[in-house]
Amino acid sequence: MFKTSTRLVAGALFAAVATASFAQAPAADDAAAKASLKHGPFRIIAPFPPGGPVDVLARLLGTGLQNEYGQSAVVDNRPGANGNIGIDAVKRAAGDGHTLLVVPAGNMTINPTLMANLPYNVDKDFTAVAMMAKAPNVVAVFPSVPAKNIQELIALTKSKPGTMAYGSPGVGSGLHLAGELFKDATGADLLHVPYKGTTQALNDALGGQIQVIFGALPTLMPQIKSGKLRALALTGSERSPIMPEIPTLAEAGVKGVNVVSWYGLYVPSSTPANVSGQLARDVTKILGQPATLETLKAQGLELSPLRLDAFRKFQADETATWEKVIKSHNITAG
Numbered sequence: 001m002f003k004t005s006t007r008l009v010a011g012a013l014f015a016a017v018a019t020a021s022f023a024q025a026p027a028a029d030d031a032a033a034k035a036s037l038k039h040g041p042f043r044i045i046a047p048f049p050p051g052g053p054v055d056v057l058a059r060l061l062g063t064g065l066q067n068e069y070g071q072s073a074v075v076d077n078r079p080g081a082n083g084n085i086g087i088d089a090v091k092r093a094a095g096d097g098h099t100l101l102v103v104p105a106g107n108m109t110i111n112p113t114l115m116a117n118l119p120y121n122v123d124k125d126f127t128a129v130a131m132m133a134k135a136p137n138v139v140a141v142f143p144s145v146p147a148k149n150i151q152e153l154i155a156l157t158k159s160k161p162g163t164m165a166y167g168s169p170g171v172g173s174g175l176h177l178a179g180e181l182f183k184d185a186t187g188a189d190l191l192h193v194p195y196k197g198t199t200q201a202l203n204d205a206l207g208g209q210i211q212v213i214f215g216a217l218p219t220l221m222p223q224i225k226s227g228k229l230r231a232l233a234l235t236g237s238e239r240s241p242i243m244p245e246i247p248t249l250a251e252a253g254v255k256g257v258n259v260v261s262w263y264g265l266y267v268p269s270s271t272p273a274n275v276s277g278q279l280a281r282d283v284t285k286i287l288g289q290p291a292t293l294e295t296l297k298a299q300g301l302e303l304s305p306l307r308l309d310a311f312r313k314f315q316a317d318e319t320a321t322w323e324k325v326i327k328s329h330n331i332t333a334g
Contacts, residue, residue: 033278042073048084064286095270131306134262150252165191165210167201178259218300280307
């Protein structure tokens with residue numbers, strides 16, 4: 001009886017010590033990560049020119065990291081080669097958590113299929129840390145188009161085959177692929193007209209040279225509010241707090257089209273897991289501050305706190321979707 005009790009007590013003590021050890025290990029990893037991030041300035045590479053969403057997010061992140069760690073944080077705008085110059089610079093950087101990449105979705109989920117001979121491999125060269133923010137996309141039409149909703153637009157395109165066109169910022173852009181995905185899901189008869197950027201596509205949509213445009217809601221919102229364009233539906237899975245009156249494609253009866261513009265945070269793949277995990281927590285905290293949320297809202301952006309494994313799964317699923325669309329439509333980079 002005495003021996004049995006001794007074994008039970010010993011077992012209980014062992015279990016308690018083991019549980020305490022496991023509980024302390026993550027805390028120790030977190031402390032080590034925080035300590036390592038306090039040594040040295042942060043360099044946040046934005047692979048596009050100043051002024052756009054990537055630049056805005058990079059600067060918000062830089063300010064937050066500077067406040068969090070008491071270290072300087074510099075935003076390094078490195079435009080060129082469709083973002084590849086800046087992305088390659090991060091790939092070559094030390095994996096110490098001090099060189100970060102803020103980048104739009106297309107570079108990480110579309111270009112690997114669309115572009116041959118990329119200087120980087122998304123899965124091998126980078127660790128996906130967190131989705132920082134997203135912006136809804138919208139299907140809009142020129143006011144003279146006699147379609148008041150998506151189903152009417154689909155019917156109209158089928159009744160006038162080959163005569164209606166939609167514009168996008170360019171071949172292989174996320175909005176081009178969203179249009180092709182929409183056509184696949186609905187059978188809509190729309191001709192794609194690529195432009196060299198959103199501004200040119202928007203100008204022709206406002207002039208009636210093209211009947212339909214797929215665009216980011218923040219970009220098209222002023223024209224929608226002024227009546228120069230008519231919004232029919234959002235391509236995301238939920239309505240936007242920016243313009244909640246616009247229904248989603250799913251609500252309009254179109255399934256399988258869930259496309260938002262999003263922006264992610266990445267580090268070199270050599271970055272230790274505890275450091276990338278700490279950065280994931282940091283970015284969620286920084287972007288979740290009330291003042292920062294207001295800044296995001298003013299830019300037409302919404303906080304989208306997907307982190308680590310959840311973000312990586314989302315990225316992988318979207319990459320697979322775009323690979324299928326690109327190959328089925330024989331889309332190649334211009």
